[in-house]
Amino acid sequence: METVSGENSHVGFSKYSKRVVLRTILGRGDRGVRLIGQRVVIGGWVKSSKEQQKNLPEEVVVSPTVNLGFSEVMQSRMSPCFRNIIRLLIGGNGHPREKPDFSPAKNLPVVAYLLVNDGSCVSSLKVMVDSSVAPISQVTPTGTSILAEGVLRKTSMPGKSGIELKVEKILHIGTVGLVEYPLAKSGLPLESIRSYPHLHPRKTMVASVARIRNALAYATHTFFQSHGFLYVNTPVITSTDSEGCSEMFQVTTLFSKAEKRDDPNPVGDGRAVNLEVVKAAIKEKSAKVQELERTDSNKEALAAALKDLDKANKLAIQLEAQEKLNARTLKVEKVDFSKDFFSHQAYLTVSSQLHLESYASALSSVYTFGPIFRADKSQSSRHLAELWLVELELAFAELEDVMNCAEDYLKFLCQWILEQRPDDLKLASKHMDKTTIDRLQSVVSTSFERITYTQAVELLMKVTDKTFKTEIKWGIKLAEEHESYLADEVYKRPVIVYNYPKEVKPFYVRLNDDGKTVSAFDIVIPKAGTLIRGSQREERLDMINQRILEFGLAREQYEWYLDIRRHGSVKHSGFSLGFEHMVMFATGIDNITDAIPFPRSFGRLTC
Structure with missing residues (x-):
């Protein structure tokens, strides 16, 4: 197990970011148990999340505008079995009573349990966020970044061990575009995300x-x-x-002038486009489309991938036509490298x-x-x-x-x-x-x-x-x-x-x-x-x-x-x-x- 040297019952903040690096908590031999009760600030990205309704007392929570009679109060304090008997005795007399103005399932507060990782170690920290602290819909999507302050405590998730951070204040939320984010699904194979090295x-x-x-x-x-x-x-x-x-890559500034003069790029976006590169891109984009079709991804992502593939195919056709034209008109001249940047x-x-x-x-x-x-x-x-x-x-x-x-x-x-x-x-x-x-x-x-x-x-x-x-x-x-x-x-x-x-x-x-x-x-x-x-x-x-x-x-x-x-x-x-x-x-x-x-x-x- 990877451990942090010099373990004690205190955790230190990072010198340059005023937060606690997760490795200093989870990389300890006790996995952070001796740190329970300490207030920390952590930052990281949401790896996964789970929502559940917050645990409430047995009594039914009602709107304060509703006036309850003695029987309703008594019913709320009885077991379900006796509650049904009382309803049959006093609630079935044909006289309608005003219905409470609330929907328990809809109004109950929600708690989100996040697994947050900051890249310092393999393990992720369990983070509990109450809906009263931050909008749950903003912090739960995979890839969301958060900076949060709270207290370390024993995990409150049923059947789980270890520690968690009970969040008291959210200092930053970096939201994720749910439709566009390519890593939203869990368990994606490495080959399916190689086209996104910036997110890799x-x-x-x-x-x-x-x-x-x-x-x-x-x-x-x-x-x-x-x-x-x-x-x-x-x-x-x-x-x-x-x-x-x-086989070496040549470094020169001579051909940049020639490219501007001859303008071999049919796209007109200022970049030199190579046919072989485009063909390789088509192969990669086709694989991406197949992957999206196979994994039953959302229709928006698939449509975007198909559109991208179509653009690449059209570009390849343009480049092939341009290369044929260049082959008929190209004049090969000896390059004078004395005029190059390094003179040779x-x-x-x-x-x-x-x-x-x-x-x-x-x-x-x-x-x-x-x-x-x-x-x-x-x-x-x-x-x-x-x-x-x-x-x-x-x-x-x-x-x-x-x-x-x-x-x-x-x-x-x-x-x-x-x-x-x-x-x-x-x-x-x-x-x-x-x-x-x-x-x-x-x-x-x-x-x-x-x-x-x-x-x-x-x-x-x-x-x-x-x-x-x-x-x-x-x-x-x-x-x-x-x-x-x-x-x-x-x-x-x-x-x-x-x-x-x-x-x-x-x-x-x-x-x-x-x-x-x-x-x-x-x-x-x-x-x-x-x-x-x-x-x-x-x-x-x-x-x-x-x-x-x-x-x-x-x-x-x-x-x-x-x-x-x-x-x-x-x-x-x-x-x-x-x-x-x-x-x-x-x-x-x-x-x-x-x-x-x-x-x-x-x-x-x-x-």
Whole structure:
């Protein structure tokens, strides 16, 4: 259970918002019981609600304008059985009596029981709001935000245990548009709300993923800072392809002028519209319509979705016609990048490694943690165009040193999550993958198997109980199915595969003495695949020059990188961890778009 350190019988207000964070109440070992009687201010969003009539005494409540006789008063104090007998004796004499001017069911006061969550923890606080405090219809809709003041007490809900907040004053209500709000229904699957990334974290599971992601980021900085690494901010825009063979996003201001002049956008709203993006949007909108039809949603939401889909289809028709016209009239001219913003070609980085190496050559142990961009058109559940990478460089370190560091770092992450976010892991284990916690514990408690690439190929070639889609032979890049088989079936624990053929690794990896392999390694985790890739970098100037030629790279772009080898070169090594893939492993989610707050992938840029 996630608990708040330094527990006592008092709860403190948040320093910057004058409210009590719910984790400080519900994250305690006693779940807040020792805080009963304290006055607090809490804020959050309504996850669910329940209304019921307020409990009243046995006597019937009547309008003060109605005059009751002695018999009516006596009847109100009798049991139902005697009350019926009296009515037969004195009320059935044929003389009509004035009927009381009230409707008990309509006029009885109502109480709302809300489950309110502020995002600080998995648990929600029970909040009781009387109709005399606030209009019940305003506070009960799912998604409503409230800021409320009241007293913590033992829950008054029949058959329930724990504590609740009895609200005495509502300080703020953020109402919800009932028709438009896409998360109004409970139990919506993650795929049905991916079109609303701005509302995505309201989903309980997504909120847990966000907290786990935050904890992994904190653990990353904690690990490296505690081991003497310096955090370095590396550039997002670069002139160099760090991988030597990557699909990169080009950064330029030249084409914006051309677009304004040619006006290829038939919509006329000032935005460039791509046909492939629109087609991807049509696919997504069609899925949304099907989901609304399948879940029997309200007619207004379905009608709006159908109208949106129709607009997208019409736009696609316009764009197809425009592309055909452009294909007949387009004249391709050589671009003069000397007139561009940076005076030459520039790209969004696919890796910060090369820049990080320059700092390792002066500061010894460095790391960075930031976004990278890959123009990969894959739409698989494990690919993004924008993702985050943890990268480090160790000076005076060889392959074995950096493999040891990578193993320790991965174990540290898993241990940290187990200790810091147990409630979120329990939720993930319940809703996403029942083996999540066991897998994390396994990484922490077991040593990693280490085998060479050659040993891995020889082992896989002997497999008879499985047919691989990709033929296994020495010299190929190991496919995901090969790596998974090693970790899941053969060793049943994390595996470090090292010394790969030089043809399947980047130009900067150090060439081994055999002339055929390089000092690179991958860490493969059961049920997750490869989480870390690393290598010893080539520190020899003649060798790195040769590798640049073999890859057919423009040498002039790497002159600054070669300077690192010319001036005080040292043996150095490093690795990178795909942060979203680590989040997927830690939570058990099966789609990478749910591992990052605002996913960007081919054909998808929602906000």
